[in-house]
Amino acid sequence: ERMMGCLSKETLNIYNWGEYMDSATITSFEEKYNVCVNVSTFPDNETVVTKMRLQSFDVIFPSEVAVQQLVSEDRLEELDWDKIIITDKAGNERHFDATNDLIDPLVAQLAKAKSETGFDYLKYAAPYFFQNITLVYNTKVISKEEIEEQQWNILRNPKYKGAVRESSRDAFMIALHQLGYSSNTTDLEKIGEAETWLKEQKKVMGSQIAYLIDEVIDDVPAGLYDAAMVFSGDAFTIMDANEDIDFYNPSVGTDICWDSMIVPKNAQNKELAYKFIGHMLSYEQGLLNTEMVGYTSPLKDVYNDVIASLEDPRLIGIYSVITSETDEVYSFDLATKQAIESAWARVKASS
Amino acid sequence: MDGLQRHVLIELKDLTKSFGKNVILKKLNLTIYENEFVTLLGPSGCGKTTLLRIIGGFERADSGAVFFEGKDVANIPPHKRPTNTVFQKYALFPHLNVFENVAYGLRVKKMDKNVIQTKVTEMLKMVGLEGFETRSIQKLSGGQQQRIAIARALVNEPKVLLLDEPLGALDLKLRQEMQYELKRIQKETEITFIYVTHDQEEALTMSDKIVVMRDGDIHQVGTPQEIYNNPVNKYVAKFVGESNLLSGIVKGPTKVKFDGMTFECEQQGFLKDQEVDVMIRPEDVKIVALGRGKIDGTITDVIFKGTYFEIDVTTANRVYAVETTQEYPIGKEVSIRFYPDCIHLMEKI
Amino acid sequence: MDGLQRHVLIELKDLTKSFGKNVILKKLNLTIYENEFVTLLGPSGCGKTTLLRIIGGFERADSGAVFFEGKDVANIPPHKRPTNTVFQKYALFPHLNVFENVAYGLRVKKMDKNVIQTKVTEMLKMVGLEGFETRSIQKLSGGQQQRIAIARALVNEPKVLLLDEPLGALDLKLRQEMQYELKRIQKETEITFIYVTHDQEEALTMSDKIVVMRDGDIHQVGTPQEIYNNPVNKYVAKFVGESNLLSGIVKGPTKVKFDGMTFECEQQGFLKDQEVDVMIRPEDVKIVALGRGKIDGTITDVIFKGTYFEIDVTTANRVYAVETTQEYPIGKEVSIRFYPDCIHLMEKI
């Protein structure tokens, strides 16, 4: 009957990661505007890029990785921030103010990205969650000293069972950082070195290494892995589930990332899309979402309230997303991306 | 002759049919009258089924035409022809019970329920299966199934009933019973039956007219007696009953020579010195005491056949098959003889 | 009699077999001698196949025993018995060619390749299928398949060959040919054949000894002529050939009364006033001019059968079936008569 009801109403097509928003936020939006929200889900950014060619969605939630690529392909609408109305903590309806409403680390990263690459995210994307990539490890097995000493190399230590994200960019990111290069390098030779590093890792680790996506969230607390590279948002869930697990942001550097809401050029219902973005940037919805997903909210009020409510210092630490100078934000370059993809295929194919 | 008075029902004109490179029917002509029991007789693969299927509308002839009461029916599909078929393996509908099988054709015509009830009951009575209405088809014996197949076809009151070796799957006793039954039904309903078989006894027993076929050709059309007693050639003679077949040379209007001797015969119409096939039916060969007949020989085999003995008499030139009611010991030396009217001459083929 | 000199091969003692509640074989006894052609004759469902399967070792009797040359074989599995079977629908191995089908039994015995080659070739020659060695089984006609099935069984030189309606699937002409062929092979190989059929003509033609069965009982065992001429009861008489069967009362040592008249007969051994079944074969009924015979009647049906006419004579009490070589017109009034030696009296059952 749900499907039937939607036939007669205005429909908003959302394309999001699975389980990435509280369904109450959808319901309240539907009720508020008497519309129907149709949620489709995707497992990775690449699929978004592919699927967008074929299908029009109204609001999509890709990572910064995809945003740049989509902009380079001229497939994103420039956001009209004037149309984005939020309801703040005080219950007032107003425009969104990026510099004041967003958390500081994010504002800093946005500024850094803009100055380094000239790319202005806010022109196209409204931040949704904020995070970095971190190492979680079982404190019963690995000591803090060892991980500080080995950095990402802990995932190349056959003594420990490790999990690497099944993602070319993320895998190469750790290799490049560990080798002392920028994770955004366009130097094919350096990428080649990273490829060797990863192949070496695969060889040395043998059955001690796993390439996982979201399974880590359940598998690490279950004790299946001693160390794993994960998003800080997932690390929060993991650490919440098992108190023996702590996190470490390798000082050789890691990636800072965020997911955003974008409106593609071929969106069918842009007006409603803006309303939806505004809805999701509102305090109440932001709180619901961060509580449900466990990822760090980019909304200052929400962020502060969550941190205030947390007691466990580990969790406070991971939720706050501590960044350092060596950390980097993805910058898109088609040739490099394809080189890394090809190299990753070779790594996976190697034995 | 009497065909002139009788009503022509079906005419086949120059029917030709091939499957791929194989010519199955070769310019076939045949006329079938109303209320006839016509049997197509021929060995396996001679095209009997194909011919029946063309009449029924299941196959299309390559050339030639089929006329029903003077009308070309080339473009009339099977379900609109006034024919019904009884298939070799009955082809009853296993998901329907006896009543529904028989009623099928009537239901298709959307007849009134009461009419259907009456007609089907009547027909089941006719084939002796009253009270079987609700039985499942699978629980009937072969003979009963056959009757249902016939009832199912007849209830539609077709002008022509086509039967393709309907008794082939039954055992001997049942087959004989059903032969009488079918003949009775045909007489009662006065429907034209076109009956396919490769069993000459069946053909002789049932038919008004037999059509002897071979390799897509019709060799002879006639009453059972005509076919049996005056086969037009060796092939027909051989196919319709046991016979001694040999080659002879005509030596005069009523004389034929074979086995080195000249015999009197009745048949005429052959030229002098023409080579002919000679047929002598085994029951027409008489065994007599040694020296009392024309040809001498020895009894080499005796098989008891119930009503008669089948005896092989080995003579200098050949083995004669003889049917007689008297038993002879193997090894006995005897003579054989034939009456002039038992020696049939036929064109060589 | 001569059974005393002959070697007993198989003895069945009080064989009983049931499937569920149905008793299929009822305390059956039978002795089979070496080099005999024994036919089990009976209607469908009387237990012939079951009996054969017990002999072959595919079924186990509930009670009673089977002796092969005096030895109880109850616990010997089929593949160790000196029997081979020709199955009704041949059961040839579709994945093997002709040669390999025939060679199967020899290969099982791990015979020398050359020996196999020789034996199979010989056997194929015997059944007239030389040169078919590499043919696929599916590409053979029914008759050819039948021969292969026989060759496959015979090549193992069994003591007994069991044949379950081996000709059932063939058409009449082929069936007749194969009957002679089988008889010839049996004579040549001197192997005991146990042959199952429900076709009495087949049984009469081929057998040394016929075993007439009904409902799991043996009614009569005898030579074809014994069975045909002196059936022990109405059932056997009816099953082995056409006959006029009626009820009569014995009126004296050579006298029997039926149809309100007393007739002379030959048979003896019945008590006075005993009720008996009377059998008169149709070929033993003579049609004579009206008033010249014992019973008067009218010709009501004439069917041409090739060698003879089958005539129905309707008399006051019943319809007599008559077989004669002379044709009579329907409706003619005639008399019929029988010779004393043609009137067979039998125990009532």
Add this chain to the structure above:
Amino acid sequence: MKIKKTRKFNFSVIYVILVLIFCYAPILSLVIFSFNSDRSLTNFQSFSFIWYDKLFNDGQVMTAVLNTIFVAVVATLVSTVLGTLAAIAISRMKKVMRDGLLNLNNLPMINPEIVTAVSLLLLFLSLGIGQGYLTMILAHITFTIPYVIVTVYPKLREMDENMVEASLDLGATPLGTIWHIIIPNIKTVIISAASLCFTLSFDDFVISYFTAGTVNNISIYLYTLRRLEPTINALSTIIITGIIIVLVLSNTIKHKKVNDNEDED
């Protein structure tokens, strides 16, 4: 293959039981965890119905379930009907055509799913068809219809050909014959073909994913979940229970039917 065997009884029964245990071990596990009060699929906390509750009350899950059922039903209906008709057509063809078509029919079954998915994607892209129910249903028809044909076709070949002719002969039209004669006779295989279609469609992820557009189904939902949650276990438990009920019912009904028939005689 009957011939009595007495000795092997124990071994064979044990073997069958072992295989069935193998088949049902994971099913049992997922049924158990559908009642877990925790989200974990590895740690059973305590018994609860929360996942059943979520299954029916979470809009996204319910939409996915309904979408899946809708697509599976439509695709199954279309595939079964068209596939059966096609099987009938093919069974009446000459050998060359028949073999050709049957080989072609195998193509989607032999093709790796991902290739089928991408090829359909390319097709819809080049035809400019917007993705949604239509494309997804078309895709599901594409990969289910071959199974209908391979299931139904052999049964048609087994069916007495004369039966069809008998029906025509008795005056039924070709369509009437299909409806009254052919379909009732191949009913069982049509049903099994349909249930095969339904399971295949129900289970499909790769092809659905590429062709779904904005339509989420269960598989896509599951695949894109960051963590599995026992809602789907709940759904599966319901399905399995349904199947078992149907099995038991059909067995007892058949029993009854057989008895009825026997009484009739």
Add this chain to the structure above:
Amino acid sequence: MIGTVKKAPGGRSPLLKQIKAYIKRPKTALERFKLLGIPYYLILLVLVIIPMILILFYAITTPNKDDAILLTLNNFIAFFQEEGFVGVLWDSIRISGITTIVTLLIAYPLAYIICDYKLKKQALIILLVSAPMWVNMLLRTIAWKQILSTAGPLNAALGWLFGMEPINFLGTDFAVVLGMVYIFLPFMVIPIYNNLSKIDNRLIEASLDLGASRKYTFFKVTLPLSLPGVLSGVTMVLLPSATTLVVPRFLGEGRYFLIGNLIEQKFLKSGLWNYGAAISIILVVVLFIILFLTKKVDRFHKDEEDD
């Protein structure tokens, strides 16, 4: 090729005339039945053949800078030159080969055993074996992951029975093959069962009658006659198991990179559609070759088809 179909200038093509005549000719019932397939033929054409042609087209082309399309075989050459890719193909075939053999070894005896049962029991067991297919494949795979994990019931049972230390089965060939065997078992059991149950019992009896033991009969009669069933079972297991994505992902700890993953990676992650299409084509060709070779083994089946 194309030239011959073209109309001769002036006169109408005789072929066209023939086709027209054929269409206009009144249809016999048989021909009418053939028309029923039209929707299906359309589906085949539009949804199977054309997409495959598209894939082929992509495989042999490469997009150029100025939107032109170039014919090339480079996509194919690249596959064979790229380090490790042939190994991926080989790995997929190895895993699916082992899966197929294990599935066969489990399914055949099962099908053989149940053929001895009463008909109703046969149907029940077949249903029981295929019923798990109604549960989402992903879920079943995850359930196996749970069973096989170090904390799972299998390790618990092993520990309890033999006092063994927990073994991590995940990520081993054992786990991956087990998962695939589990998923594909019904696809092997059903065709083999269908075939075995159709074998004429008299053939078995004939073999026994000719002196063969049960074992000999099995190997010389039953087994060869059941090859068609085995073959279709093999087809239905070998091909999908070579390309499945789910099982290796969840039971292989992500270390299994099979040809399906590679194709997915090229199409989706890298966006190299031409390359992905070429690998697909290579895969399809290799599978067809394997299938063809398997069919070769079954001579009898081929004979049957020749009729």
